[in-house]
Amino acid sequence: MTRLSELGESHVLERILSHYRSGSQVIIGPGDDAAVTAVDADLVSTADMLVENEDFTRTWLDWSRLGVKAAAQNLSDVCVMGAQPHGLLVSLAIPNSTDIEDLEALFAGIVAEAGRAGVELGCEVPIIGGDLSSSQLIVVAITALGAIGKDAAITRSGARPGDAIYLAGTIGRAAAGLDLLWAGAEHDTSRAAPDMSGTAPDMSGTDLELARLIDTQLAPQPDYAAAGRMRAASAMIDVSDGLSTDLGRVASASGVHARIDRADLQDLIDPVLPAARHLLGDDAAGAEELALGWVLNGGEDHGFVASSAPFDTPPVGWRRIGEMRAGHGVSLDGEPVPTSGFSHFGK
Amino acid sequence: MTRLSELGESHVLERILSHYRSGSQVIIGPGDDAAVTAVDADLVSTADMLVENEDFTRTWLDWSRLGVKAAAQNLSDVCVMGAQPHGLLVSLAIPNSTDIEDLEALFAGIVAEAGRAGVELGCEVPIIGGDLSSSQLIVVAITALGAIGKDAAITRSGARPGDAIYLAGTIGRAAAGLDLLWAGAEHDTSRAAPDMSGTAPDMSGTDLELARLIDTQLAPQPDYAAAGRMRAASAMIDVSDGLSTDLGRVASASGVHARIDRADLQDLIDPVLPAARHLLGDDAAGAEELALGWVLNGGEDHGFVASSAPFDTPPVGWRRIGEMRAGHGVSLDGEPVPTSGFSHFGK
Known part of the structure; x- marks a missing residue:
């Protein structure tokens, strides 16, 4: 292991640049004052x-998964606009004492997730620029760029009464994983993934389920392809702060009421129930409530929510969870749901 | 004064958004998952x-000037590509205990500098997006976007033997200001600027000169318009890490030798000599050497260096400081100059 302070900036940059992939849209890549790329459409940023x-602690830190998460939360925002990702700029503040191998793992995570988005959406997603600075704290600041045809952007403000509400991906799992991490659960999630031969990992059923929830917190895997199949949506949003908050944003921007059906959430509650039981023990009613809370208010899975005129069969990857009505706010089976959600700065 | 933690995220965002200026290129501005803007050219980022x-301390911190500097160092990189700025994305990690007025001053500084670049280059430079997170340390991470016509980008690699080397703006002043700050000099630079009536500030001549050097460190003012007048350049670079380093990058990328003439630097050395004398006292030879060191190796004024076939009269704002020859590296009056410059990570 070699620390960044032993290598010096130019060698650190050299090692990082070896992880960059170019793309056919790149005219001038990293290494000049700025990158130049061709965007034959409107720009999404x-x-x-x-x-x-704030977002992770050194105790849980898994460099590669941190890269995946940093890329995923940005790429999600591009994809839910209905756009194709175009490239990433990665600014990284990182301690001098970091091992270069860890920094490389971080970049490898970013590159892998950008590559996954590219495969899912049929485009190239290179890292086209960024900055690197030593720092006492780790900060990963990514800008994601995308391209979209004229008037094709799907905003938060187009939902209409009568639209159905659809969800792609999961919600609640990352929040469950976070509570498990806070409770000090084992987080060697590398064991949760099947090995190269496809052999199932050697963990008990419950351990495996919990490890996979933690993995969703550490390295969410948004269903980018599903966003690409929802071109008919009247509104779409990335669930980063929780279903209640983000659906509340759509309701507010569109001037509608979003009614969720509890029965439609059961498939999302069941997979996080073991974590709630693990944390609460014998309190069965409490566990059900905690699990529902994760599903309603937990962000960071980067599930996508969209509204649309009802489909007979929704696009692959999407499930119906409710409908838009006249009014305002969000309700669950008719009961109002608070839409405050996560807030930086303590309120 | 109200702390961010007392306001909560949504009110903080509201206050910040009041500083945003839109632009005619903005189709969807801040407030959705991503911005959408029209770029009728290749994209610079x-x-x-x-x-x-690392880049500033809490002791010297002037929030408005920090905003100016963060914007300037990004806008410079866009402009030296020969591009017009298109917009900024501002990601800000900031302590909970920060006063909202200070955060607003930071944004006002960013907006003011972006506005100045827009006026100088005849374009609009809105903030089109960003992120805000609480953090134990302040980190301002900006992405600047620009637009440029096909094949018009001015890179570092086009310099040819026989080209003259030109400089716009200043070099060495920010480095002198930094050493003054480290030495604990008075940094109430607000007194260095004339007041609204144009009355000269009430400071002695030397104090004023020193305060202005510190102001260049805290809030550099790149000559964006000069970059816009250098369309004929064979290569151009923003001097962010020092003339020796950045000219070394041009020489290396272009496969040429850059010869600087000491006599051409005297106009740049003279204004920083008082600072060197202030720091070194009676050591006249030492002061001259320190001043030359600042001019050769100091970054952060964001002066611009360009190479071009020699002009009879260079564009307004540009001065000749040397010439490109066959060979490699950088020399001063024929003596090789090290091109190592500033390095993060200690080497």
Whole structure:
């Protein structure tokens, strides 16, 4: 293991650049004052950070998964606009004492997730620029760029009464994983993935389920392809702060009421129940409530929510979870749901 | 004064958004999952961070000037590609205990500098997105976007033997200001600027000169318009790490030798000599050497260096400082100059 302080900046950059993949849209890549790329469409742009001790702790830190998560939270925002990702700029503040192998793992995670999005959506997603600075705290600040045809952007404000509400991917799993991490659960999630031969990992059923929830917190895997299949949506949003909050944003921006059906959430509650039982023991009613809370209010799985005129059969990857009505706010089986969600700065 | 933790995220965002200016290129601005903007040209993108205790300290912190500097270092990189700025994405990690007025001053500084670049280059430069997170350390991570016509980008690699080397703006002043700050000099630079009536500030001549050097460190003012007048350049670079380093990058990328003439630097050395004398006292030879060191190796003024077939009269704002020859590396009056410059990670 070699620390960044022993290598010096130019060698660190050299090692990182070896992880870069180019793309046919790149005219001038990393290494000049700025990158130049060809975008034959309107430009989509978004920026999202991960900050040490706010979004993750050194105790749980898995460098490769941190890279996956940083890329995923940005790529999700591009894809739910209905756009194709175009490239990433990665700014990284990182301690001098970091091992270069860990930094490389971080970049490998970013590159792998960008590559996965590219495969799912049929495009190339290179890292086209960024910055690297030493710092006492780890901060990963990514800007994701995308391309979209004229007037094709899917915003939060187009939902209409009578639309059905659809969900792609999962919700609640990352929040369950976070509570498991706070409770000090084993987080060697590498054991949760099947090995190269496809052999199932050597863990008990429950351990495996819990490890997979933690893995969703550490390295969410948004269903980018599903966003690409929802071109008919009247509104779409990335569930980063929780279903209640993000659906509340759609309701508010569109001037509608979003009614969720509890029965439609059961498939999402069941997989996180073992974690709630693990944390609460014999309190069965409490466990059910905790699990429902994760599903309603937990972000970071980067599930996608969309509204659309009802489908007979929704696009692959999407399930119906409710409908838009006249009014405002969000309700569960008719009971109002608070839409406050996660807030930085303590309120 | 109200702390961010007392306001909560949504009110903080509301206050910040009040500083945003839109632009005619903005189709969907801040407030959705991502921004959508129209770029009728190739896209230029670059990202640069300022990190607390690495790029500035809490002691010197002037929030408005920090915003100016964060914007300037990014806009410079866009402009030296020969591009017009298109917009900024601002990701900000900031302590909970920060006063909202300070955060607003930071955004006002960013908006003011983006506005200045827009006026100089005849374009609009809105903030189109970003992220805000609480953090133990302040990190300002900006991505600047620009637009440029096909094949119009000015890279580092086009310099040819026989080209003259030109400089726009200043070099060495920010480095002198930094050494003054480290030495504990007075940094109430607000007194260095004329007041609204144009009355000269009430400071002695030397104090004023020193305060202005510190102001260049805290809030550099790149000559964006000059970059716009250098369309004929064979190569151009933003001097962010020092003339020796950045000219070394051009020489290396272009496969040429860059010869600087000491006599051409005297106009740049003279204004920083008072700072060197202030720091070194009676050591006149030492002061001259320190001043030359700042000019040769100091970054952060964001002066621009360009190479071009020699002009009879260079474009307004540009001065000749040397010439490109066959060979490699950088020399001063024929003596090789090390091109190592500033390095993160200690080497």
